[in-house]
Amino acid sequence: MQIKSFDKTISGNGLYPLTSGGINTLQVNLGRLCNQVCRHCHVGAGPDRKEVMSKETMGLCLDVLKDTGITAVDITGGAPEMNPNFRWLIEECRRLERQVMVRSNLTILQGPGYEDMPDFFAVNKVEVIASLPYYTEQNTDSQRGKGVFQKSIAALKRLNALGYGIDDSELSLNLVFNPGGAFLPPSQKALEADYKREMRKRFDVSFNSLFTITNLPVGRFLAYLNSSGNFERYMDRLVSSYNPSAAANVMCKSLISVGWDGTLYDCDFNQMLGMAVNHGAPSNIKDFDFSKLSNRQIVTGLHCYGCTAGAGSGCGGATT
Amino acid sequence: MQTYYSPEDLSKFPTIGEGAPELWKKFSDWYGAVFAEGALTEREKALIALAVAHAVQCPYCIDAYTQSCLEKGSNKEQMTEAVHVAAAIRGGASLVHGVQMKNVIEKISM
Numbered sequence: 002m003q004i005k006s007f008d009k010t011i012s013g014n015g016l017y018p019l020t021s022g023g024i025n026t027l028q029v030n031l032g033r034l035c036n037q038v039c040r041h042c043h044v045g046a047g048p049d050r051k052e053v054m055s056k057e058t059m060g061l062c063l064d065v066l067k068d069t070g071i072t073a074v075d076i077t078g079g080a081p082e083m084n085p086n087f088r089w090l091i092e093e094c095r096r097l098e099r100q101v102m103v104r105s106n107l108t109i110l111q112g113p114g115y116e117d118m119p120d121f122f123a124v125n126k127v128e129v130i131a132s133l134p135y136y137t138e139q140n141t142d143s144q145r146g147k148g149v150f151q152k153s154i155a156a157l158k159r160l161n162a163l164g165y166g167i168d169d170s171e172l173s174l175n176l177v178f179n180p181g182g183a184f185l186p187p188s189q190k191a192l193e194a195d196y197k198r199e200m201r202k203r204f205d206v207s208f209n210s211l212f213t214i215t216n217l218p219v220g221r222f223l224a225y226l227n228s229s230g231n232f233e234r235y236m237d238r239l240v241s242s243y244n245p246s247a248a249a250n251v252m253c254k255s256l257i258s259v260g261w262d263g264t265l266y267d268c269d270f271n272q273m274l275g276m277a278v279n280h281g282a283p284s285n286i287k288d289f290d291f292s293k294l295s296n297r298q299i300v301t302g303l304h305c306y307g308c309t310a311g312a313g314s315g316c317g318g319a320t321t
Numbered sequence: 322m323q324t325y326y327s328p329e330d331l332s333k334f335p336t337i338g339e340g341a342p343e344l345w346k347k348f349s350d351w352y353g354a355v356f357a358e359g360a361l362t363e364r365e366k367a368l369i370a371l372a373v374a375h376a377v378q379c380p381y382c383i384d385a386y387t388q389s390c391l392e393k394g395s396n397k398e399q400m401t402e403a404v405h406v407a408a409a410i411r412g413g414a415s416l417v418h419g420v421q422m423k424n425v426i427e428k429i430s431m
Contacts, residue, residue, distance in 0.1 A: 135396070140396065180391070182391070184388050184391045184392050186392070187364070187391075187393050188393070188394065191362070191393075192394045195394060237332070238388075311392075
């Protein structure tokens with residue numbers, strides 16, 4: 002299968018070279034350890050993974066926050082809650098008055114030793130971004146594992162009880178949808194309306210916004226595409242759905258991603274592909290240079306078509 | 322050719338325009354307008370298309386509109402119900418012709 006290079010495609014819209022427009026989010030991946038083994042996970046996370054960010058590397062992230070105007074910290078994993086210094090990092094970020102987002106798989110909040118985590122989130126005004134690929138048990142468990150859906154609903158009810166996702170509350174709870182297979186996500190607006198109606202009706206659960214995120218051909222999802230014979234069809238779908246407006250708004254233009262070992266990447270997907278920041282910008286948190294990184298050329302690959310297909314996709318959902 | 326139907330042929334659909342470009346353009350424009358959001362949503366139109374695809378038993382259309390329905394946010398339960406609607410109409414259409422059979426029986430029977 003011959004696929005036109007991503008750089009060549011964006012050249013046609015005057016977007017090459019793709020360049021950072023300034024960094025407002027530090028996305029920190031605390032490691033690949035997770036209590037779940039999701040079939041689509043681009044990280045390949047699971048209970049047996051050993052890669053976990055050290056407190057020392059977290060300290061370097063905090064130094065960057067102190068020295069720059071980066072306003073938001075987006076904490077991800079794995080299940081970031083499983084990092085032993087997770088709570089310390091959040092408290093320090095809040096001490097620096099930064100907005101803190103945590104990407105939670107929800108089930109960890111029901112696990113032993115994590116029962117008080119929702120309260121901790123609320124006290125620290127953490128924005129919770131929670132995975133819930135569908136509002137039915139079958140679709141969710143098929144992708145994320147047996148029993149995940151019921152635990153997720155229980156965790157959402159607990160968050161709601163603390164004021165998360167409730168109108169006029171300052172505690173923000175956003176859900177993440179990603180397709181359960183080799184197809185693009187639906188309209189974010191239409192699906193959010195469905196989710197809100199069905200989650201209220203079926204479970205009496207509320208939330209603020211739904212983010213629709215496209216599955217990128219990376220990690221376990223790539224393995225699924227190959228083993229199921231869907232790779233060519235899916236790549237063709239991504240490439241034929243290329244949207245220049247989405248390409249102009251890709252998330253890597255405004256964030257930088259830190260790996261568990263301190264390596265810097267343009268996004269979490271590049272991180273999993275081992276494609277560190279390049280083109281003359283420093284590639285480790287120890288050498289963080291805000292000016293150079295804010296103007297860096299972004300490292301691209303064929304997987305980038307996943308963020309530019311249809312309505313676009315980023316960590317905050319559709320980008321157009 | 323191993324079979325009359327090949328999945329790869331779906332993406333060759335636009336080549337039909339080579340023999341009659343103006344007609345193809347008219348068809349493409351009209352087709353696009355038909356499926357655009359209107360009094361019905363794009364999702365509703367995709368579900369109708371899926372049902373019709375089953376009624377006319379077009380494998381290309383079933384492939385295309387299964388994907389389209391998923392990408393418009395329909396789930397398997399909704400899509401299966403749409404296929405049942407098509408099947409019910411097809412089944413009912415056969416059965417209602419039984420009235421003609423009865424008419425003929427009455428006409429030619431003593």
